[in-house]
Amino acid sequence: MIQDPLKTQFKVKGVVVITTAMLTFITAWQAASIVLCDFASSAFYAGGIAMSAFGPAFPWYILGVMLFAGLLMMMYIESCSMFTRGGVFPVVNAGLGENAAKAAAAAILFDFTLTGPISGLSAGHYLSGLINSVLRAIHIPFELPNETVAVIFALLVTLYFWYQNVKGIEDSSDKSRKIIRFSMVICLILFVWAIITLIMRGHINLPPFKPQLNEVSLGLASNFTFMQKIGFLGVLVALGHSVLALSGLETFAQVFREIEYPKIQNLKKAALIVFLFALLFTGGLTFLSSLIIPPDLIASEYHDNLLAGLAMHLSGPNFLKLIMQGAVVLAGVAMLSGAVNTSIIGANGIMNRVAETGILTDWFRKIHKRYGTTYHIINMICLMQVGVILLSGGKLYLIGQAYAFGVLWSFVLEMTSLVILRFKNREQKRDFMMPFNIKFDHYYIPIGGAFVVIAVIMLAVVNLFTKKIATVSGFSFAALFFLVFHISQRLNAKKANDIFEEGHREKLNQTEVENISKALEDIKGEKRILVPVKNPENLYHLEEVLKNVNDDDTEIIVLYAKPLDTWSVGKTRQATAVDEQELFTKVILIAEKYGLSVHPLLVRCNDYSYAVAQVALAAKVKEIIMGVSGSFGANDQLERLVMAWGAVQSEQDNEKTSIVAKIIWEGREVSYKF
Amino acid sequence: MLGICYYLSIGMTDISDIKVKIELDNILLIKENITKKALVEKLVRCICEKNPSLNVEELLAAVLKREEGISTTLESALSIPHARVEDLDTFVGALAVMPKPIEDDYGLPIKVMFLFFSPAGQPYFVKHLKLLASLSEKFTPEFVQELTTCTTPQEIAKKVNL
Numbered sequence: 001m002i003q004d005p006l007k008t009q010f011k012v013k014g015v016v017v018i019t020t021a022m023l024t025f026i027t028a029w030q031a032a033s034i035v036l037c038d039f040a041s042s043a044f045y046a047g048g049i050a051m052s053a054f055g056p057a058f059p060w061y062i063l064g065v066m067l068f069a070g071l072l073m074m075m076y077i078e079s080c081s082m083f084t085r086g087g088v089f090p091v092v093n094a095g096l097g098e099n100a101a102k103a104a105a106a107a108i109l110f111d112f113t114l115t116g117p118i119s120g121l122s123a124g125h126y127l128s129g130l131i132n133s134v135l136r137a138i139h140i141p142f143e144l145p146n147e148t149v150a151v152i153f154a155l156l157v158t159l160y161f162w163y164q165n166v167k168g169i170e171d172s173s174d175k176s177r178k179i180i181r182f183s184m185v186i187c188l189i190l191f192v193w194a195i196i197t198l199i200m201r202g203h204i205n206l207p208p209f210k211p212q213l214n215e216v217s218l219g220l221a222s223n224f225t226f227m228q229k230i231g232f233l234g235v236l237v238a239l240g241h242s243v244l245a246l247s248g249l250e251t252f253a254q255v256f257r258e259i260e261y262p263k264i265q266n267l268k269k270a271a272l273i274v275f276l277f278a279l280l281f282t283g284g285l286t287f288l289s290s291l292i293i294p295p296d297l298i299a300s301e302y303h304d305n306l307l308a309g310l311a312m313h314l315s316g317p318n319f320l321k322l323i324m325q326g327a328v329v330l331a332g333v334a335m336l337s338g339a340v341n342t343s344i345i346g347a348n349g350i351m352n353r354v355a356e357t358g359i360l361t362d363w364f365r366k367i368h369k370r371y372g373t374t375y376h377i378i379n380m381i382c383l384m385q386v387g388v389i390l391l392s393g394g395k396l397y398l399i400g401q402a403y404a405f406g407v408l409w410s411f412v413l414e415m416t417s418l419v420i421l422r423f424k425n426r427e428q429k430r431d432f433m434m435p436f437n438i439k440f441d442h443y444y445i446p447i448g449g450a451f452v453v454i455a456v457i458m459l460a461v462v463n464l465f466t467k468k469i470a471t472v473s474g475f476s477f478a479a480l481f482f483l484v485f486h487i488s489q490r491l492n493a494k495k496a497n498d499i500f501e502e503g504h505r506e507k508l509n510q511t512e513v514e515n516i517s518k519a520l521e522d523i524k525g526e527k528r529i530l531v532p533v534k535n536p537e538n539l540y541h542l543e544e545v546l547k548n549v550n551d552d553d554t555e556i557i558v559l560y561a562k563p564l565d566t567w568s569v570g571k572t573r574q575a576t577a578v579d580e581q582e583l584f585t586k587v588i589l590i591a592e593k594y595g596l597s598v599h600p601l602l603v604r605c606n607d608y609s610y611a612v613a614q615v616a617l618a619a620k621v622k623e624i625i626m627g628v629s630g631s632f633g634a635n636d637q638l639e640r641l642v643m644a645w646g647a648v649q650s651e652q653d654n655e656k657t658s659i660v661a662k663i664i665w666e667g668r669e670v671s672y673k674f
Numbered sequence: 675m676l677g678i679c680y681y682l683s684i685g686m687t688d689i690s691d692i693k694v695k696i697e698l699d700n701i702l703l704i705k706e707n708i709t710k711k712a713l714v715e716k717l718v719r720c721i722c723e724k725n726p727s728l729n730v731e732e733l734l735a736a737v738l739k740r741e742e743g744i745s746t747t748l749e750s751a752l753s754i755p756h757a758r759v760e761d762l763d764t765f766v767g768a769l770a771v772m773p774k775p776i777e778d779d780y781g782l783p784i785k786v787m788f789l790f791f792s793p794a795g796q797p798y799f800v801k802h803l804k805l806l807a808s809l810s811e812k813f814t815p816e817f818v819q820e821l822t823t824c825t826t827p828q829e830i831a832k833k834v835n836l
Contacts (some may be wrong), residue, residue: 326679610749632743632744635746636743639802640744640745640746642803643746643810645808646810647748647750650810650811651814
């Protein structure tokens with residue numbers, strides 16, 4: 001039967017806007033800020049906790065750990081150049097297998113579960129310390145209970161950032177940037193003032209290098225006399241107690257996915273910012289604190305708020321020092337609160353990487369209808385952190401003692417995997433390699449990488465013996481989470497198998513809108529490119545577009561024109577629709593790889609070329625870039641597109657639009673300017 | 675046989691105009707039932723009669739092969755079967771108007787069929803595409819409907835050339 005030639009027959013029948021938090025990208029500064037909020041915030045507590053563990057030698061070891069962080073970050077850059085969705089899980093999975101990856105993820109989750117509370121509590125201690133200083137200065141005989149204030153404050157901050165993370169990362173990364181900017185200014189003032197203080201004093205008493213190990217700092221090692229000898233082993237014990245200064249470094253790998261174009265260059269930039277700032281802030285200020293504050297005062301008064309102590313022992317009038325303390329506390333509270341945020345972001349990232357392999361059930365991956373975030377995971381992480389805060393009773397040292405198991409063992413597994421991958425995945429592209437390699441045959445023997453692996457293994461093994469609380473609690477937590485992953489994987493076995501066979505599917509929000517114009521409302525830039533996609537295995541053209549777009553102003557609209565039942569064009573009457581979730585997952589992964597945002601759009605239609613032409617016209621794009629069809633060939637495709645373009649243009653009353661259409665495939669392209 | 679030759683001129687912006695040679699005899703008003711394939715063959719024969727150097731079988735095979743690819747029928751009920759042919763240095767075409775629409779391979783109605791051949795050389799490909807774009811723009815549903823009311827080929831020619 002002949003259909004009526006309806007003018008609306010080839011008009012798109014449904015427009016769906018696809019949204020996901022996965023397409024929000026951040027600058028190198030924002031990435032560095034997220035990492036620093038966690039990593040550098042340890043400056044506020046690491047020195048004090050290390051002092052409590054092994055005495056006045058602590059600044060040397062904190063400084064040493066900060067320098068070591070530089071090497072770890074170089075390893076991280078190499079891992080990120082191989083895995084866009086990087087971090088411990090995918091790297092260990094590729095290097096050592098799934099069970100090791102689950103163990104590493106469980107270990108690092110323990111780290112994130114502690115860094116949030118330790119940061120929140122530390123901020124509470126700083127705040128409480130400042131209020132008590134002010135109360136003393138104005139002669140009010142009242143003192144706030146430090147630990148209770150710390151618990152209340154930590155709970156409030158955790159709740160606040162729980163809400164922010166449920167809302168989405170873009171919002172929270174902006175806040176991190178503001179916090180770090182402010183902290184940088186305070187850090188600089190404190191640094192310069194501390195140097196002036198030392199010059200005015202006229203003498204410097206360097207702290208001793210030899211750590212004072214006692215029964216507590218030796219932990220289980222106190223039972224082995226050979227481990228009590230101060231020498232290389234003693235240095236390792238002290239370094240092990242200073243490792244909590246590395247808190248949050250894994251966030252560096254987690255944020256890579258979100259870094260904007262050009263990704264590796266921006267990651268290197270972020271690494272340099274993080275390294276210099278952490279060295280100056282954590283290493284430098286901890287060192288200056290030890291030079292300026294008498295060691296007995298650090299041990300008795302300032303172990304929970306070392307930098308506030310530094311501010312109060314600077315040379316100058318008391319009121320200025322109190323103002324400085326206020327500024328330090330403000331920066332500390334902001335930064336430590338930011339660390340609570342990044343610990344949630346980091347843990348969420350880890351859980352998402354685990355979930356992507358199908359190990360976790362759908363419950364974990366459920367996304368928020370409005371914000372597109374994995375809110376079940378976020379809820380779970382925050383609940384665990386609230387539990388730790390309450391259990392600690394506000395005692396910072398207690399959490400400090402529990403810390404280091406997760407971070408060290410995840411480092412061991414991750415760094416070992418990276419070294420193994422140099423041989424196992426020899427041909428995998430690396431835009432960056434950890435320096436110090438020897439080229440042998442087709443291999444780059446990782447001498448630098450091996451040094452890092454040996455160093456973290458030694459630290460981790462020594463810590464097993466010296467940090468009893470960390471070993472017991474860390475092992476228990478990691479074992480519990482390993483079990484959760486294992487059980488969840490069993491429950492999800494069928495789905496995991498599907499995911500393995502079909503590939504990972506990104507959770508997407510699909511919002512039906514009235515028309516094409518409505519779908520394009522949020523696109524602001526005027527330079528627009530339309531990239532129609534229909535085959536998840538044929539996205540070469542999208543990669544080429546993303547590879548060649550080198551500015552922030554180009555808006556890339558990725559269109560899937562999904563065929564309706566009345567599809568009319570092609571060799572067969574019925575065109576095959578593909579799973580849009582699979583298609584857009586591939587689109588998102590490619591966009592992530594290049595760090596460029598795209599606007600995914602789905603329209604339902606009964607003629608592919610007409611749909612493309614309608615969207616191109618409505619979006620006022622400058623270019624349409626299509627992939628070649630396996631069924632028809634580029635010339636036929638271009639012919640149909642120009643016919644559709646002409647037909648759609650004829651319905652427009654306004655001025656004719658100039659546009660370039662290209663069909664590109666490996667090494668070739670055909671183009672036409674309308 | 676009237677022996678009048680029309681040139682469908684397509685105005686262009688940045689390249690010279692494309693002229694499609696259509697003899698008046700190649701403008702058909704089809705009132706009887708006919709299949710799409712038969713109509714294509716009829717139009718190819720018309721073109722070849724006026725251009726003896728062209729081979730009917732080769733051209734028919736070329737246009738039918740193209741029709742196996744992406745459809746050349748538009749929403750406006752215009753069908754534009756075509757092929758790019760070696761040894762041709764000008765665009766040649768034929769036009770058929772069907773007051774009673776025929777059906778294309780996918781069930782879409784065809785009221786006007788504009789069949790043409792273009793030179794195969796690469797420099798002509800842009801013109802070939804521009805011709806397709808221009809035809810689809812010019813033959814709106816209203817215009818196609820208007821053509822179906824014509825009673826003679828001369829009237830069609832007049833309307834098409836404007």
